[in-house]
Amino acid sequence: MITMDRIIREGHPTLRMKAEEMALPLSEEEKETARQMLEFLKNSQNPEIAERYGLRPGIGLAANQIDVPKRMFALHIVDEDSEPVSFVIVNPKIASHSGAKAYLPGGEGCLSVDREVPGFVPRYAKVTIKGFTPDGEPIKRRLKGLPAIAFQHELDHLNGVMFYDHIDPDEPFRNYPDAKPLG
Numbered sequence: 658m659i660t661m662d663r664i665i666r667e668g669h670p671t672l673r674m675k676a677e678e679m680a681l682p683l684s685e686e687e688k689e690t691a692r693q694m695l696e697f698l699k700n701s702q703n704p705e706i707a708e709r710y711g712l713r714p715g716i717g718l719a720a721n722q723i724d725v726p727k728r729m730f731a732l733h734i735v736d737e738d739s740e741p742v743s744f745v746i747v748n749p750k751i752a753s754h755s756g757a758k759a760y761l762p763g764g765e766g767c768l769s770v771d772r773e774v775p776g777f778v779p780r781y782a783k784v785t786i787k788g789f790t791p792d793g794e795p796i797k798r799r800l801k802g803l804p805a806i807a808f809q810h811e812l813d814h815l816n817g818v819m820f821y822d823h824i825d826p827d828e829p830f831r832n833y834p835d836a837k838p839l840g
C-alpha cells in the first residue's frame with residue numbers, strides 16, 4: 658500500500674516535470690500503481706486507517722507525486738454533496754470549460770507541500786473532462802464544484818504546476834470579479 662513516505666515533497670524535480678502520455682491499455686504494473694493510488698485516497702479518508710498509517714487525508718493523487726511522471730491521477734470525493742467521484746483517469750484532458758471561475762474560500766493544500774500557502778486559487782467553475790480508464794475505456798464527464806477544482810489541481814501536477822503558482826503573490830486574497838467562492 659502507498660504510505661506518506663512514497664509521496665515526494667517540494668524541491669523534488671519530478672514535481673516540476675511534464676508527465677508523459679501513457680500507452681493504453683496500461684501494463685499490469687501500471688494498473689497496479691493506478692489501483693494503489695485510488696486505494697491510498699480511500700485509506701487516507703478512513704479515520705482508523707489514516708491514524709494507523711499516519712496518512713494525510715487527500716481527495717486526489719497524481720502519479721508525479723509518487724515519482725512516476727506519467728499522465729494519470731486518482732480522484733476520490735464521495736462525501737461531497739455534489740456527484741460522487743471515484744476514479745483513476747489516464748491521459749486526462751479538459752475538453753471544454755465554463756467562462757466562469759471558482760475558488761475554494763479556504764484556499765488549497767497539497768500532499769506534496771508541508772506548509773500552509775494562503776490565498777485564492779482561481780480555477781474554471783465547470784469542466785468537461787476526457788480521458789481513459791486504465792483498461793483503455795473512454796471517459797467523458799462534466800464536473801462542477803469541488804470535483805472540478807480537484808480535477809484541475811491534479812491535471813496541474815501532470816504539467817509540473819503547483820497550486821500556489823496561481824496565487825497572486827502581491828494580493829493572495831484579491832477579489833476575482835469573474836470568480837465565485839465555492840460553497
Ligand SMILES: OCN(O)CCCc1ccccc1
Nearest residue numbers: 715717765766767768807810
Ligand atoms: O495532488 C493532490 N493533493 O496534493 C491532495 C490535495 C488535493 C486538493 C486540495 C485542495 C483542492 C483541490 C485538490
Ligand code: NI
Nearest residue numbers: 766767768769
Ligand atoms: Ni497536490
